[in-house]
Amino acid sequence: MNQDARGAPASRRRFLDWLLGTTIGGLVVSVLYPVVRYIVPPPASESAASSVTLPFTAQEVAPNTGRIFKFGSRPGILVRTPSGELRAFGATCTHLGCIVQYRPDLGHVWCACHNGHFDLNGRNIAGPPPAPLEVFAVHERGDQIVVGKGT
Amino acid sequence: MAALAFLWCAAAPAGGQQPSGPAQGAQQAESCVACHQALDDERLSSPVASFAADVHAVKGLGCAACHGGDPQAFGPEAMDPAKGFIGRPARREIPQLCGRCHSDAAFMRRYNPSLRVDQVTEYRTSVHGRRLVQFNDPRVATCVSCHRVHAIRPPTDPQSSVHPLKVARTCGACHADSVRMAPYGIPTDQLRRYETSVHWEMMSVKHDLAAPTCNDCHGNHGAAPPGVSWVGNTCGQCHTVMQRLFDQSPHGRVFPQMGVPGCAACHRNHDVQHAGDELLGLGAAAVCSGCHDAESRGGEQAVAMRRLIDSLRVDFDSADGLLRRAERSGVEVSQGLFELQEARNALVGARTAVHASSVDAVRAETEKGFSITARARARGGRALGELRFRRTGLVISVTIILALIVGLVLKIRQLESSSLSQRESP
Amino acid sequence: MSLGSLRQRFTALGPWLESRLGLAGLWAVARKKDVPVHRHTLWYYLGGMTLFLFVIQIGTGVLLLFYYRPSAEEAFESVQFLMAEVQFGWLIRSIHAWAANLMIFTLFLHFFSALLLRAYRAPRELTWLSGMGLLGLALGFGFTGYLLPWNELAYFATRVGTQIVGVVPVAGDFFLRVLRGGEEVSGATLTRFYAIHVALLPASGLAIVGLHLYLVQKHGMSVPPGVERSGTALPRMRFFPNFLLRDLVGWLAALAILAALAAFLPAELGKKADPFTSAPAGIRPEWYFMFMFQTLKLLPAHILGLEGEMVGVVGFGLAAVFLLVLPFVDRPGQGGRLQPVFTWIGIGIIVFVIVLTYIGYTVSPTK
Numbered sequence A: 001m002n003q004d005a006r007g008a009p010a011s012r013r014r015f016l017d018w019l020l021g022t023t024i025g026g027l028v029v030s031v032l033y034p035v036v037r038y039i040v041p042p043p044a045s046e047s048a049a050s051s052v053t054l055p056f057t058a059q060e061v062a063p064n065t066g067r068i069f070k071f072g073s074r075p076g077i078l079v080r081t082p083s084g085e086l087r088a089f090g091a092t093c094t095h096l097g098c099i100v101q102y103r104p105d106l107g108h109v110w111c112a113c114h115n116g117h118f119d120l121n122g123r124n125i126a127g128p129p130p131a132p133l134e135v136f137a138v139h140e141r142g143d144q145i146v147v148g149k150g151t
Numbered sequence B: 001m002a003a004l005a006f007l008w009c010a011a012a013p014a015g016g017q018q019p020s021g022p023a024q025g026a027q028q029a030e031s032c033v034a035c036h037q038a039l040d041d042e043r044l045s046s047p048v049a050s051f052a053a054d055v056h057a058v059k060g061l062g063c064a065a066c067h068g069g070d071p072q073a074f075g076p077e078a079m080d081p082a083k084g085f086i087g088r089p090a091r092r093e094i095p096q097l098c099g100r101c102h103s104d105a106a107f108m109r110r111y112n113p114s115l116r117v118d119q120v121t122e123y124r125t126s127v128h129g130r131r132l133v134q135f136n137d138p139r140v141a142t143c144v145s146c147h148r149v150h151a152i153r154p155p156t157d158p159q160s161s162v163h164p165l166k167v168a169r170t171c172g173a174c175h176a177d178s179v180r181m182a183p184y185g186i187p188t189d190q191l192r193r194y195e196t197s198v199h200w201e202m203m204s205v206k207h208d209l210a211a212p213t214c215n216d217c218h219g220n221h222g223a224a225p226p227g228v229s230w231v232g233n234t235c236g237q238c239h240t241v242m243q244r245l246f247d248q249s250p251h252g253r254v255f256p257q258m259g260v261p262g263c264a265a266c267h268r269n270h271d272v273q274h275a276g277d278e279l280l281g282l283g284a285a286a287v288c289s290g291c292h293d294a295e296s297r298g299g300e301q302a303v304a305m306r307r308l309i310d311s312l313r314v315d316f317d318s319a320d321g322l323l324r325r326a327e328r329s330g331v332e333v334s335q336g337l338f339e340l341q342e343a344r345n346a347l348v349g350a351r352t353a354v355h356a357s358s359v360d361a362v363r364a365e366t367e368k369g370f371s372i373t374a375r376a377r378a379r380g381g382r383a384l385g386e387l388r389f390r391r392t393g394l395v396i397s398v399t400i401i402l403a404l405i406v407g408l409v410l411k412i413r414q415l416e417s418s419s420l421s422q423r424e425s426p
Numbered sequence C: 001m002s003l004g005s006l007r008q009r010f011t012a013l014g015p016w017l018e019s020r021l022g023l024a025g026l027w028a029v030a031r032k033k034d035v036p037v038h039r040h041t042l043w044y045y046l047g048g049m050t051l052f053l054f055v056i057q058i059g060t061g062v063l064l065l066f067y068y069r070p071s072a073e074e075a076f077e078s079v080q081f082l083m084a085e086v087q088f089g090w091l092i093r094s095i096h097a098w099a100a101n102l103m104i105f106t107l108f109l110h111f112f113s114a115l116l117l118r119a120y121r122a123p124r125e126l127t128w129l130s131g132m133g134l135l136g137l138a139l140g141f142g143f144t145g146y147l148l149p150w151n152e153l154a155y156f157a158t159r160v161g162t163q164i165v166g167v168v169p170v171a172g173d174f175f176l177r178v179l180r181g182g183e184e185v186s187g188a189t190l191t192r193f194y195a196i197h198v199a200l201l202p203a204s205g206l207a208i209v210g211l212h213l214y215l216v217q218k219h220g221m222s223v224p225p226g227v228e229r230s231g232t233a234l235p236r237m238r239f240f241p242n243f244l245l246r247d248l249v250g251w252l253a254a255l256a257i258l259a260a261l262a263a264f265l266p267a268e269l270g271k272k273a274d275p276f277t278s279a280p281a282g283i284r285p286e287w288y289f290m291f292m293f294q295t296l297k298l299l300p301a302h303i304l305g306l307e308g309e310m311v312g313v314v315g316f317g318l319a320a321v322f323l324l325v326l327p328f329v330d331r332p333g334q335g336g337r338l339q340p341v342f343t344w345i346g347i348g349i350i351v352f353v354i355v356l357t358y359i360g361y362t363v364s365p366t367k
Helices: A010-039 B002-011 B022-036 B042-051 B063-067 B075-079 B091-102 B105-111 B119-125 B127-135 B143-147 B164-175 B178-184 B190-194 B198-204 B214-218 B228-235 B240-248 B250-258 B262-267 B297-328 B334-356 B359-424 C003-021 C024-032 C041-065 C075-084 C089-116 C125-147 C152-165 C172-180 C187-219 C225-229 C239-264 C287-298 C308-324 C341-362
Strands: A051-053 A065-071 A074-080 A086-090 A101-103 A108-111 A116-118 A124-126 A135-141 A144-149 C034-036 C236-238
Touching: A010 B359, A010 C003, A010 C041, A010 C089, A051 A065, A065 A101, A074 A101, A074 A144, A074 B334, B022 B042, B022 B063, B022 B075, B091 B105, B091 B119, B091 B127, B091 B143, B119 B127, B143 B164, B164 B178, B164 B190, B164 B198, B164 B214, B228 B240, B228 B250, B228 B262, B240 B250, B240 B262, B240 B334, B250 B262, B297 B334, B297 B359, B334 B359, B359 C239, C024 C239, C034 C041, C034 C239, C041 C089, C041 C187, C041 C239, C075 C089, C089 C125, C089 C239, C089 C287, C089 C341, C125 C152, C125 C187, C125 C287, C125 C308, C152 C172, C152 C187, C152 C287, C172 C187, C236 C239, C287 C308, C287 C341
Parallel strands: none
Antiparallel strands: A051 A144, A065 A074, A074 A086, A086 A135, A101 A108, A108 A116, A116 A124, A135 A144, C034 C236
């Protein structure tokens, strides 16, 4: 590769300059592309682990009904009591982990797997579940329902 | 018998009647305690020490409440039979003695309004009670056998001999003693078996005091083994769904006719184990093969049910493994894992449906599960696609970097050879 | 577009900028900068490598700031969100985590090479002192940054690490409270560490790096005593562009390694910190603290009537002071030769660090 400077072919130098230019450009793109995509916020703009906006409106939840929703990675159940109040609990039964449901005929939460019953405060009132359901805080913002942890 | 008790109560003089309250009780304790705690004879002095922690003492009921006599007097006058002193009661009289107060609703309301008052009635229906009355059997349990004599504590007290964690040992004190139980011809391995059971594990290890112990299945004071035809009702107190399905199943109709003890036929009675899938089918650990062979319709159904559950479980595990592998590599799979949890519901439902002994019932549950696991597996596949995307991105960027490095090295050589020859040239 | 035509455009831009910024004088000085070429020239690249990785840390760190939330309730979830939902969030975080390790590794190499090659001799004492300051800052960066995801391992490692600070005699308890923001490791600790990691250390870091680089420019590269003694005039390499291009080759190689590490071994998160659970087995500090941690674990409970841990901490403090004053202690003796004992001390330190780090990773955590 040791060549006389004036004898070094211009074509080789031009090729090298082209190579450098192109690879530098490629490097810049492969660095800027992830950075730009990163800065653009994703569709779910906040972490869903501490509070979640439900994908259905308050109107759609009739009294004496319940609906399952996704809270982070866990199931939750939203209940509108017969008197019209909204309550939310973790929907994982404390017995063996089945997903609970709302029973309009009983007026409280029930687990189909082994007949566990939970009252409208999440407390385990009958059947095998040894502990109450986790209670979530429900806030209504206009038409939206926001469920969060804690009070 | 109740009449006898009544007469006995009516015959007791003033000192032996129901005490009127805490004040009198405190005074009563004074004189009996004062003498007895100073005595040398262990049998006479130890009750004083243990009685201090007794729930009756705490409520203000002293020695005379049960033993009679006059606690205000001293010396032998206190122990005058004319004043109702009965000394150490005969074994046979003990239920009546306790029942004097504990069967009187009006009286018990003064101390513990929610306590039941039918214990003596129940006791008389039990094997213990009947043998005590009919044969004056000196070996059967009476109130003090389980509740102890002078250190009676309420069942909620962890030190009580009838606290849920202690009940098995209390019953086992007699029932596990093969010498004591020899004349009755019943097994003495129940305690040992129970302590290997999942019910005991729930209570002792997982601290779930709602788990069953002896009295939950056999009854408290009216203790008797469940009849063969209603074992299901006993287990069904907690396992309601299984009992309902079982009662409607072919087994539920046939077992009582055959004298087979319901749930205990497959799950055993004292040493109930955690019921895994291996119990189902015709395999080595399976219970179905006890009656059914491979050619019979029952055997075929058992095998079919087992196959359905096994394949759902395998599907579930593979979908779960796929998603978790993707998660470990940093790919977002929370939606997939969330949806997969419903498949766990289906698996639990399928295992419950086994009690209906119907392949169709099990299939109804597993079908739900299969659709969920299929969706989850699709998500897992997409997540792993994300991983491939990353590897591809890596290869591309590393290629670019390597090309740039090569270019730079060549540039360096070019610059230095040209500067070298510049210096050398004239 | 070739490099030539780019240069043409750039050249046209030159006079315009020159009349406004007046940097031609600076460039004239920089062009003269050169580097001696000898058998130890390879070590010269380590400082620049560390600087490159520091710049990567600043870049990825600023990007992480877009999504990270510094409170005990939200920190873990925000990092989880970053890894799962944000496009290339896993990449930015993994590069930040790996570059931190790589930076401290090259920093150690740079430090030990300066130690063994006696780069701290006059007139470079201040360069050495500022470098030691940077070493401390880098370890501080590592320690504070480790807690920020608020996961289980980090929480307990921080508990142990700050508790060791409390062992220092006289002022230990005070320092512990100041560091933790209270008596226990809590959300207050997290906020405090965040402030230190994101504002205090970067500001002081940039200032001291500025000083360090200025001093390096002023005094040029130090030539090791062994090479000096050989007497011959050393060939010199121009910094712009020769040394810099070689620097770039190294930096690009490091970038490729970082990309591969991020893709194959992305940063882990584990479980959220729960102060009420008991510490899991196998709590370990980061590798660059391991040798100190292991030493403290191996020391007996009492040494000459004093608490073993305190002796260890004070011992390390004294060792740091010794290293700081090394330029003033390691002076040429008779005949202008340096004492070889300091070379042996340096080698001893390296061996000690390596052996104890190895022990720390191979010993069973339940012993």
